[in-house]
Amino acid sequence: xxxxxxxxxxxxxxxxxxxxxxxxxxxxxxxxxxxxYGFTALDTPIIEASEVLLAKAGGETENQxxxxxxxxxDLALRFDLTVPLAKYVAANYGNLAFPFRRYQIGKVYRGERxxxxxxxEFYQADIDIIGDGSLGILxxxxxxxxxxxxxxxxxxxxxxxxxxxRKVLNGFFAILGLDDKASEIMHIIDKLDKIGFDKCRxxxxxxxxxxxxxxxxxxxxxxxxxxxxxxxxxxxxxxKNDVFDxxxxxxxxxxxxxxxxxxxxxxxxLDLTIARGLDYYTGTVYETTLTDHPEIxxxxxxxxxxxxxxxxxxxxxxxxxxxxxxxxxFYVLDEQGLLSDEIITAPCDALIIPMTENLSEAxxxxxxxxxxxxxxxxxxxxxxxxxxxxxxxxxGAPFTVFIGEEEIALGQVKIKDMLTGEQSLLSxxxxxxxxxxxxxxxxxxxxxxxx
Amino acid sequence: xxxxxxxxxxxxxxxxxxxxxxxxxxxxxxxxxxxxYGFTALDTPIIEASEVLLAKAGGETENQxxxxxxxxxDLALRFDLTVPLAKYVAANYGNLAFPFRRYQIGKVYRGERxxxxxxxEFYQADIDIIGDGSLGILxxxxxxxxxxxxxxxxxxxxxxxxxxxRKVLNGFFAILGLDDKASEIMHIIDKLDKIGFDKCRxxxxxxxxxxxxxxxxxxxxxxxxxxxxxxxxxxxxxxKNDVFDxxxxxxxxxxxxxxxxxxxxxxxxLDLTIARGLDYYTGTVYETTLTDHPEIxxxxxxxxxxxxxxxxxxxxxxxxxxxxxxxxxFYVLDEQGLLSDEIITAPCDALIIPMTENLSEAxxxxxxxxxxxxxxxxxxxxxxxxxxxxxxxxxGAPFTVFIGEEEIALGQVKIKDMLTGEQSLLSxxxxxxxxxxxxxxxxxxxxxxxx
Numbered sequence: 014x015x016x017x018x019x020x021x022x023x024x025x026x027x028x029x030x031x032x033x034x035x036x037x038x039x040x041x042x043x044x045x046x047x048x049x050y051g052f053t054a055l056d057t058p059i060i061e062a063s064e065v066l067l068a069k070a071g072g073e074t075e076n077q078x079x080x081x082x083x084x085x086x087d088l089a090l091r092f093d094l095t096v097p098l099a100k101y102v103a104a105n106y107g108n109l110a111f112p113f114r115r116y117q118i119g120k121v122y123r124g125e126r127x128x129x130x131x132x133x134e135f136y137q138a139d140i141d142i143i144g145d146g147s148l149g150i151l152x153x154x155x156x157x158x159x160x161x162x163x164x165x166x167x168x169x170x171x172x173x174x175x176x177x178x179r180k181v182l183n184g185f186f187a188i189l190g191l192d193d194k195a196s197e198i199m200h201i202i203d204k205l206d207k208i209g210f211d212k213c214r215x216x217x218x219x220x221x222x223x224x225x226x227x228x229x230x231x232x233x234x235x236x237x238x239x240x241x242x243x244x245x246x247x248x249x250x251x252x253k254n255d256v257f258d259x260x261x262x263x264x265x266x267x268x269x270x271x272x273x274x275x276x277x278x279x280x281x282x283l284d285l286t287i288a289r290g291l292d293y294y295t296g297t298v299y300e301t302t303l304t305d306h307p308e309i310x311x312x313x314x315x316x317x318x319x320x321x322x323x324x325x326x327x328x329x330x331x332x333x334x335x336x337x338x339x340x341x342x343f344y345v346l347d348e349q350g351l352l353s354d355e356i357i358t359a360p361c362d363a364l365i366i367p368m369t370e371n372l373s374e375a376x377x378x379x380x381x382x383x384x385x386x387x388x389x390x391x392x393x394x395x396x397x398x399x400x401x402x403x404x405x406x407x408x409g410a411p412f413t414v415f416i417g418e419e420e421i422a423l424g425q426v427k428i429k430d431m432l433t434g435e436q437s438l439l440s441x442x443x444x445x446x447x448x449x450x451x452x453x454x455x456x457x458x459x460x461x462x463x464x
Numbered sequence: 465x466x467x468x469x470x471x472x473x474x475x476x477x478x479x480x481x482x483x484x485x486x487x488x489x490x491x492x493x494x495x496x497x498x499x500x501y502g503f504t505a506l507d508t509p510i511i512e513a514s515e516v517l518l519a520k521a522g523g524e525t526e527n528q529x530x531x532x533x534x535x536x537x538d539l540a541l542r543f544d545l546t547v548p549l550a551k552y553v554a555a556n557y558g559n560l561a562f563p564f565r566r567y568q569i570g571k572v573y574r575g576e577r578x579x580x581x582x583x584x585e586f587y588q589a590d591i592d593i594i595g596d597g598s599l600g601i602l603x604x605x606x607x608x609x610x611x612x613x614x615x616x617x618x619x620x621x622x623x624x625x626x627x628x629x630r631k632v633l634n635g636f637f638a639i640l641g642l643d644d645k646a647s648e649i650m651h652i653i654d655k656l657d658k659i660g661f662d663k664c665r666x667x668x669x670x671x672x673x674x675x676x677x678x679x680x681x682x683x684x685x686x687x688x689x690x691x692x693x694x695x696x697x698x699x700x701x702x703x704k705n706d707v708f709d710x711x712x713x714x715x716x717x718x719x720x721x722x723x724x725x726x727x728x729x730x731x732x733x734l735d736l737t738i739a740r741g742l743d744y745y746t747g748t749v750y751e752t753t754l755t756d757h758p759e760i761x762x763x764x765x766x767x768x769x770x771x772x773x774x775x776x777x778x779x780x781x782x783x784x785x786x787x788x789x790x791x792x793x794f795y796v797l798d799e800q801g802l803l804s805d806e807i808i809t810a811p812c813d814a815l816i817i818p819m820t821e822n823l824s825e826a827x828x829x830x831x832x833x834x835x836x837x838x839x840x841x842x843x844x845x846x847x848x849x850x851x852x853x854x855x856x857x858x859x860g861a862p863f864t865v866f867i868g869e870e871e872i873a874l875g876q877v878k879i880k881d882m883l884t885g886e887q888s889l890l891s892x893x894x895x896x897x898x899x900x901x902x903x904x905x906x907x908x909x910x911x912x913x914x915x
Contacts, residue, residue, distance in 0.1 A: 017519040019554040019776035022537070025509035027552065029559065030566070037495075037505045044488075049834045051841025053811035054488045058476040058585050059510065059571060060530075068468040079511075079539075081532030083575050086473070088530075101478065103470040108480065110858035112845065114811055115481070120510065124534050134509050144845070151823055151844025158831070273827040275835075325470035360504035360565055372602055376724040380609075383500045384726075390502025393602025394563065394595070407561035 024125070024133035026340050031358035031409070036343055038356060038460050039167070040118055043138050043337070046163045047116035050155065052140050055115040057097040059122075063087040065100055068324035077123040090122040094139045095321075095334070102143055103325035111145035112152060118339065130348070132340050141334030143321055148331045153297045153317055154267040156335055157281060158274035160301055160313050163337075168353065168459020171304040172312075174276070175284035178264045178297050179316070182288060184257020185233055185250060189226050198222070199288035202234060206286070210235075234285045240268050243283045263296060295319040299335055305463075309345050313337045346461060355458040357411060361390040363428075363448055364410040366401050368417030375416045378426055378441045385445040405431065411455070412448050475576070475584035477791050482809035482860070487794055489807060489911050490618070491569055494589050494788070497614045498567035501606065503591050506566040508548035510573075514538040516551055519775035528574040541573040545590045546772075546785070553594055554776035562596035563603060569790065581799070583791050592785030594772055599782045604748045604768055605718040607786055608732060609725035611752055611764050614788075619804065619910020622755040623763075625727070626735035629715045629748050630767070633739060635708020636684055636701060640677050649673070650739035653685060657737070657761075661686075685736045691719050694734045714747060746770040750786055756914075760796050764788045797912060806909040808862060812841040814879075814899055815861040817852050819868030826867045829877055829892045836896040856882065862906070863899050 021027045028036055044054070063080055066089045079090040091097050094117045102113060118138040125131055140159065142152045157174045164172050179199075186195040201216045208216070210231065217227045236246045244265055251258055264283065271281055289298045296317030303309055315335030322330050346352050363382055367375035375391060382389040390410070392401060405413045415427040420438070428444045429436045430451065439447065472478045479487055495505070514531055517540045530541040542548050545568045553564065569589040576582055591610060593603045608625045615623050630650070637646040652667045659667070661682065668678045687697045695716055702709055715734065722732055740749045747768030754760055766786030773781050797803050814833055818826035826842060833840040841861070843852060856864045866878040871889070879895045880887045881902065890898065 014774065016777060017516055017775055019551040019773070020513065020516060021509060021551070021555065022511065022513055022539075025511065027508055029556070030504040030506065033505050033507055036507070048839050049837075051812035051815075051839060053481040054484050055481065056484055056487065057478055058472060060473065060476065060573070060585060062471065062473055065468055065471060079532070079534055081530070083530055088473075100470040100472070104472065105480070110855055112843075114841065122511070134511060147845070149844035149846060151827075151842060154827075155842060155844075162834075270823065270827050273824050273831060275831045322470070324468055326467060361502035364502075372721065373724050376602075376605075376721050380724060380726045383613075386500075388499050388502060390565065391602060391606060392563075393600035393606075394598070395600060404561055 022133070024127040024131065026132055026135070026344065030360065032347065032352075034358035035347075035352050035356065035460060039339065039343060040136075040138075042166045042460065043118060043163065043339075044116070046159065046166055047140050049162065050114070050140075050159050052114040052116040055098070055101065055117045056119065057091070057094075057101055057117065059090055059120065060088050061091060061097065061100070063089040065325075066091060066096055069096060069099075074123075077125055079122045079124055091119075092123050093121050094119060094137050094336070095141075098139070098141055098143075099322035099330075100325060102330060103322040103328070106326065106328060111143060112148060113143045114140070115143075116140045130341065130344055132344070135338065135340035138337040138339045139334060141321075141332050143330050143332040146329055146331075148317075148333065150263055150266045151270070153263065153333050154270045155274060156297070156299060156315070156333060157267070157271060157276050160299065160335065161274075161276045161280055163313070164301065168461040169303065169463055170280075171463060172280060173282050173302050173304055174280055175282045175287055175300045175302065175311075176264070176267060176297060177284055177287040178260040179288070179294055180256050180260025180296055181247065181264060181285070182260075184254040184260055186230075187254045187256060188250060189229055191222065191226060194220065194222065196292055198230065202230075202286055203288040205234070236285055240271075240278070240281065240283050243285070244268060260296070267297065289314065289316055293318050297333065306349065306351075309342075309349075312342050351461055351463075353458055353460055353462050355455055355462075356460060357452065357455050359409040359411065360388070361408070361410055362388045362452055363412040363414055364390050364392055364405050364408065365414045365416065366392045366405070368398075368415055369421065374421050378414065378416060378444075381441050382445050382448070385449060387445055387448055411452060414444060473584070475578040475582065477583055477586070477795065481811065483798065483803075485809035486798075486803050486807065486911060490790065490794060491587075491589075493617045493911065494569060494614065494790075495567070497610065497617055498591050500613065501565070501591075501610050503565040503567040506549070506552065506568045507570065508542070508545075508552055508568065510541055510571065511539050512542060512548065512551070514540040517542060517547055520547060520550075525574075528576055530573045530575055542570075543574050544572050545570060545588050545787070546592075549590070549592055549594075550773035550781075551776060553781060554773040554779070557777065557779060562594060563599060564594045565591070566594075567591045581792065581795055583795070586789065586791035589788040589790045590785060592772075592783050594781050594783040597780055597782075599784065601714055601717045602721070604714065604784050605721045606725060607748070607750060607766070607784060608718070608722060608727050611750065611786065612725075612727045612731055614764070615752065619912040620754065620914055621731075622914060623731060624733050624753050624755060625731055626733045626738055626751045626753065626762075627715070627718060627748060628735055628738040629711040630739070630745055631707050631711025631747055632698065632715060632736070633711075635705040635711055637681075638705045638707060639701060640680055642673065642677060645671065645673065647743055649681065653681075653737055654739040656685070687736055691729070691732065691734050694736070695719060711747070718748065740765065740767055744769050748784065757800065757802075760793075760800075763793050802912055802914075804909055804911055804913050806906055806913075807911060808903065808906050810860040810862065812839045812859070812861055813903055814838055814840050814863040814865055815843055815856050815859065816840060816865045816867065817843045817856070819849075819866055820872065825872050829865065829867060829895075832892050833896050833899070836900060838896060838899055862903060865895060 160174050183195050205213050294316035298316035300311035301313035317333040319331045321332050365375050365379050379389045379391045413429045425438050611625050634646050656664050745767035749767035751762035752764040768784040770782045772783050816826050816830050830840045830842045864880045876889050
């Protein structure tokens with residue numbers, strides 16, 4: 014028979030079992046962290062009616078969308094998790110309690126040009142808090158706490174949550190009389206990291222901004238020091254513009270509650286150069302960078318917006334949210350060798366190898382182990398001893414348990430620690446205890462290794 | 465602005481937050497159970513090249529497939545998790561250790577005619593064990609143990625795992641000299657549950673089978689009694705046909721190891737009427753029915769097959785697997801009112817309501833609670849007390865915690881059990897302990913309620 018080549022499309026991540034085990038852990042940590050902050054899980058369809066999904070889209074995004082018809086229906090695959098959230102909240106407005114906190118970890122689709130490290134199918138992990146008409150600043154202040162716990166739980170300590178406020182920037186531009194150029198200026202500032210100060214300065218000048226104003230802008234975004242030093246420097250602009258004053262007070266609120274939210278000073282920074290490209294954001298904006306790996310860019314970004322679902326409803330639904338591009342982040346961490354070797358990625362904690370024809374004792378032992386929470390695999394193939402051991406090595410089982418005539422006669426099992434090579438003859442129950450004791454630290458090991 | 469109606473396509477499940485919480489629990493139980501048996505997680509793309517995905521398809525399935533082009537590429541959405549597994553194993557043959565045990569819980573797509581309870585996007589939860597060239601019977605014997613633990617962990621005790629063996633049926637038909645009609649007969653027998661004995665008999669007769677053979681068949685599939693009584697009745701056919709004898713010995717092996725796998729007698733049955741529609745299966749076949757809800761049909765089915773990936777590779781890859789149609793099962797359980805009311809579906813365990821302008825104590829309390837593993841939400845909106853309480857009621861938080869001037873002065877918090885209405889004044893730490901103690905049983909509650 015003619016064979017079809019079993020290939021996976023380029024731009025689609027398909028991991029080996031050991032890497033997938035790490036990805037599963039990643040997602041579990043995200044679910045647990047988000048849940049601790051009162052975010053509820055949501056799962057929306059991957060396919061939506063095109064008219065619903067594209068109500069807002071346009072430009073570049075629209076070209077990337079997977080769109081097709083089935084029967085008479087014009088369908089599209091979701092390209093983010095925000096539009097489905099807007100649809101969901103608008104459609105279920107009457108049944109939801111606001112503020113509505115949801116998380117969603119799901120695949121999204123963008124038909125980008127395929128290149129290394131770019132994915133067409135990728136996971137996003139989003140949290141959002143949606144208010145009905147209004148949303149208190151405490152929600153914005155809590156977001157850095159979620160980011161901090163997320164990356165701490167993943168095993169990191171050297172990362173920085175960088176926060177700014179669009180109202181502070183907009184208000185400042187208004188003070189300079191540059192209201193009408195605010196969006197343009199922010200797009201330039203947002204590129205600062207990539208293009209540097211000089212290029213930024215010349216782009217602003219090219220944009221028709223006076224030398225004097227350019228200098229004002231550059232010195233504003235260069236304000237340095239600790240969080241409180243920066244706030245104090247900013248306070249000099251207070252009282253000149255309402256938008257600025259509101260933004261300033263929001264930034265100050267966020268800074269004030271940080272310690273009580275358990276976010277250490279060294280993981281937080283006011284960064285006046287952060288603007289986020291999207292005009293969508295209207296208040297606090299967030300980015301997160303790994304201190305030792307600035308080249309990765311922001312690993313968790315988002316911000317405050319004023320109107321989530323204006324394409325679907327007249328209700329004003331302000332919100333704040335952040336997103337992790339999970340697939341890309343996982344890919345980069347793996348590429349850089351930053352994923353732990355310590356966590357258990359084998360399909361089982363213990364492989365049980367029966368050495369007799371009657372498999373009863375092996376089965377009983379497996380059943381006992383499982384009652385102790387040990388992930389356990391029975392090897393039931395009739396193979397030579399060498400093949401059995403090679404299988405144990407290949408799957409990387411931390412423990413192998415042999416049950417032969419001798420062990421059965423003694424009412425014991427022979428257990429081998431595959432890391433040290435150490436073997437012991439123990440009762441099945443003692444073997445289970447040994448495994449659980451031994452694996453305790455590896456089960457709790459960090460997913461990401463540092464420095 | 466013209467608004468787009470925020471609708472979700474029919475045939476696509478999108479749950480309310482409380483129901484989604486139950487769905488999340490369902491998936492968590494499946495992941496944990498599968499992991500206990502040494503199955504490793506796999507996550508394959510939802511989109512595949514059509515030529516890969518449809519290598520095997522044909523007939524009805526092909527019409528249901530979501531197929532489209534993007535650029536020059538002919539693409540399709542997966543319609544099950546078996547074809548992607550076959551592709552994966554064939555493509556990664558050299559890197560995998562066999563037997564290869566994987567689970568996958570993922571969405572699949574079939575453009576079926578929309579009707580109540582039928583889904584076009586739905587989750588399947590599959591486990592498979594793939595051998596390289598051969599696969600020991602112990603793997604087939606272990607499958608009922610996985611099924612048993614899955615449904616026990618979901619909270620059920622009244623269910624039956626029904627097992628048969630295609631070789632027993634094929635061998636028996638061969639004994640009657642009906643080899644060439646085996647497939648046809650099995651398709652008829654497979655419908656027995658729906659059409660009854662009389663209709664089954666007449667369909668067989670219509671199929672050109674002699675009265676005598678029809679009677680033989682009907683009396684064979686009517687063999688009754690306990691597992692061992694049935695095996696003993698079957699043994700009378702032994703020695704007449706090799707295929708039958710192999711099947712018989714496989715069935716006997718499975719029955720023998722059941723108690724040691726921890727599967728109670730009352731949850732297992734040899735059922736000679738089970739054939740499973742697909743010709744794909746070649747040995748043991750499994751179905752699972754809920755004793756009090758036969759109308760739901762089989763909730764977990766599968767079987768042994770000889771050749772997983774023949775469309776992609778010359779390697780012979782026999783396997784055994786089972787599948788749960790998760791979305792449909794969840795839908796039916798919910799419709800029948802069988803999902804627990806006891807498990808916590810609120811987005812948080814405790815809602816903290818600050819009663820002062822300074823939110824520091826509330827934030828500190830939330831941070832403390834979270835360090836105790838309590839899912840905690842801070843209510844930061846400036847609303848009237850009544851609106852705050854109505855929010856607490858609406859999200860269904862088990863506990864509400866008030867922090868006002870008085871409590872702050874005392875260094876305590878006021879905690880209210882929303883179920884009993886009881887209020888206490890406690891230190892934040894004691895409040896955390898109270899919450900964890902109180903929620904222990906609800907956190908461990910069964911997802912499915914019985915009887």
